[in-house]
Amino acid sequence: xxxxxxxxxxxxxxxxxxxxxxxxxxxxxxxxxxxxxxxxxxxxxxxxxxxxxxxxxxxxxxxxxxxxxxxxxxxxxxxxxxxxxxxxxxxxxxxxxxxxxxxxxxxxxxxxxxxxxxxxxxxxxxxxxxxxxxxxxxxxxxxxxxxxxxxxxxxxxxxxxxxxxxxxxxxxxxxxxxxxxxxxx
Amino acid sequence: xxxxxxxxxxxxxxxxxxxxxxxxxxxxxxxxxxxxxxxxxxxxxxxxxxxxxxxxxxxxxxxxxxxxxxxxxxxxxxxxxxxxxxxxxxxxxxxxxxxxxxxxxxxxxxxxxxxxxxxxxxxxxxxxxxxxxxxxxxxxxxxxxxxxxxxxxxxxxxxxxxxxxxxxxxxxxxxxxxxxxxxxxxxxxxxxxxxxxxxxxxxxxxxxxxxxxxxxxxxxxxxxxxxxxxxxxxxxxxxxx
Numbered sequence: 001x002x003x004x005x006x007x008x009x010x011x012x013x014x015x016x017x018x019x020x021x022x023x024x025x026x027x028x029x030x031x032x033x034x035x036x037x038x039x040x041x042x043x044x045x046x047x048x049x050x051x052x053x054x055x056x057x058x059x060x061x062x063x064x065x066x067x068x069x070x071x072x073x074x075x076x077x078x079x080x081x082x083x084x085x086x087x088x089x090x091x092x093x094x095x096x097x098x099x100x101x102x103x104x105x106x107x108x109x110x111x112x113x114x115x116x117x118x119x120x121x122x123x124x125x126x127x128x129x130x131x132x133x134x135x136x137x138x139x140x141x142x143x144x145x146x147x148x149x150x151x152x153x154x155x156x157x158x159x160x161x162x163x164x165x166x167x168x169x170x171x172x173x174x175x176x177x178x179x180x181x182x183x184x185x
Numbered sequence: 186x187x188x189x190x191x192x193x194x195x196x197x198x199x200x201x202x203x204x205x206x207x208x209x210x211x212x213x214x215x216x217x218x219x220x221x222x223x224x225x226x227x228x229x230x231x232x233x234x235x236x237x238x239x240x241x242x243x244x245x246x247x248x249x250x251x252x253x254x255x256x257x258x259x260x261x262x263x264x265x266x267x268x269x270x271x272x273x274x275x276x277x278x279x280x281x282x283x284x285x286x287x288x289x290x291x292x293x294x295x296x297x298x299x300x301x302x303x304x305x306x307x308x309x310x311x312x313x314x315x316x317x318x319x320x321x322x323x324x325x326x327x328x329x330x331x332x333x334x335x336x337x338x339x340x341x342x343x344x345x346x347x348x349x350x351x352x353x354x355x356x357x358x359x360x361x362x363x364x365x366x367x368x369x370x371x372x373x374x375x376x377x378x379x380x381x382x383x384x385x386x387x388x389x390x391x392x393x394x395x396x397x398x399x400x401x402x403x404x405x406x407x408x409x410x411x412x413x414x415x416x417x418x419x420x421x422x423x424x425x426x
Contacts, residue, residue: 014222021218029209030201038208045209046217053225097208099199107198115195123359134193135200152268152324156334159321160297160360162193169192 017053024064025049028071031136033098035075047074065142068132072146091127092120118168126161129154266331273306273316280340282308287329291387291394296361300325301396302333303389314340317363317394336363336396344391349374349409350420357425363396364407364422371409371417379403399426 028048032041048071052059060066095116119127125147132143144154265284276282287306295301299319306314320333337356345352349369356363366386368374374386374393378401386395386407397405404424409417 017222018218021221025214025218026205026209030205033201033205033208042209042213042217046221049218049221050224053221098201098204100202100204107195111195112199115192115199118192119196125359130196134196150268150271152266152272152330152332153334155332156299156319156321159332160299163297165192165196 013056017049017056020052020059020063021049024067027064027136028067030098031068031071032075034094034131034135037094038097044071044074062142064136065138065145068136068138068146072148092117095120114168115165118165121168122161122164125157126164129157130161130165133158265329266327268331268333269329272333272335273314276306276314276340280308280312280314281310282306282312282314282340289325289329290389292325293385293387293395295319295396296398298322299334301363301385301387301394302330303387303394304330305390311342312340313342313344313390314338315365315390315392315394317365317396319361319396336361339365341390346391349418350407353420353422355423355425357399359399359426361396361398362405362422362425364394366393366407366409366420366422367391368393368409369417370411372412373410374407375410376405376407376422378405397422399424 025045029041029045032044032048035041036044048067051070051074052063052067058066096113099112099116101112119130122130128147129143132138132146133140136143136146138146140155140158141151143158144151147154147157149157265287269287270284273284273287277284284306286308287304290303290305292300292302296319299321302318302320302325304316304318306316316338317336318330318333319336320330324330324332337354339354345367347367347369349371350366351369352367354365364376366374368388368391371393372388374388374395376384376386376395376397378384378397380401380403382401384395384397384405386393388394393407393409395407405422406419407422408419411417
């Protein structure tokens with residue numbers, strides 16, 4: 001962001017907000033891209049930060065969870081106003097678009113595809129739990145706030161998601177399903 | 186997938202960095218900031234600030250309860266995990282049960298390495314609240330659940346004396362259905378799916394509690410057995426999803 005307040009003394013609130021934007025808008029954008037198309041994601045980020053700008057004094061010292069809660073609400077509003085929930089293939093395409101195109105030396109393409117396919121096969125709640133921690137860098141308590149559930153419920157969700165992702169790692173040829181209980185003979 | 190890299194490590198390595206920049210070039214981002222800075226004075230759209238955990242229930246078990254957490258009741262007990270207190274505090278208020286009486290009455294295998302547990306809490310007037318839930322193995326090693334997913338439940342003065350299968354209650358989400366059926370004279374029960382797979386049912390406070398995966402197919406049937414092994418009856422468990 002170049003100079004935008006050349007005339008007059010610097011506005012402390014604008015300075016704080018601009019710093020907030022510079023540091024966190026890409027991360028909110030990354031979150032939004034996981035849920036909606038790129039054009040809508042830009043709207044979600046703008047609306048999220050407009051809320052932050054209007055309520056700057058309420059933005060906590062650790063702002064990312066707060067911003068993601070606002071982003072999530074904004075996305076919900078978008079969906080209520082006509083956004084169509086994506087099917088599995090749509091999820092996979094969206095994940096492939098937003099995930100880092102890592103160099104082959106770090107993550108071979110086949111590994112990248114396999115993990116993203118396994119991720120897309122999780123339920124929405126499980127996928128969200130994993131990515132709030134692995135990509136957004138939130139703690140379980142922070143992520144629970146964003147997911148809108150208790151910390152313990154989130155921890156269970158995360159536990160289940162990790163197990164399913166690792167199960168898919170072990171075998172990519174079988175669907176991941178709960179193991180039936182074996183009844184005694 | 187190669188064996189040298191854990192899938193969770195791979196996932197972390199795929200954390201978006203340059204992909205966000207590609208989807209949102211700096212010039213577009215700067216223009217968006219300019220617009221936001223200028224829009225501060227325009228009317229704000231309403232934003233929801235709270236979420237609720239919904240509880241689905243049918244039949245005789247419906248509690249109608251909505252979990253909001255953080256009520257703080259019994260927090261002074263000190264020995265109960267805060268999440269347990271937060272989740273079940275409304276029962277202390279609504280039914281008068283004492284959360285410190287919480288007891289894990291039965292545990293069975295659950296989905297995805299979790300355990301299915303049934304916890305009871307009682308009050309001075311004889312009211313007993315029964316809570317089925319899924320918890321992690323680590324949680325199950327403690328006296329009461331600490332890391333768990335609430336599965337609904339009910340409170341009543343006495344154990345059900347209804348005949349086996351004469352009633353049913355079901356809670357459900359995308360992962361699992363959790364059900365309750367009165368036991369009658371049955372002492373053991375087993376739920377089976379059309380593909381032959383079986384899932385556990387545990388007897389607590391006069392009723393069988395159990396679960397089955399929502400993603401399964403066909404109509405689940407619970408069969409009750411008497412102490413002598415004879416079949417008491419069979420009842421279909423309704424699907425909510």
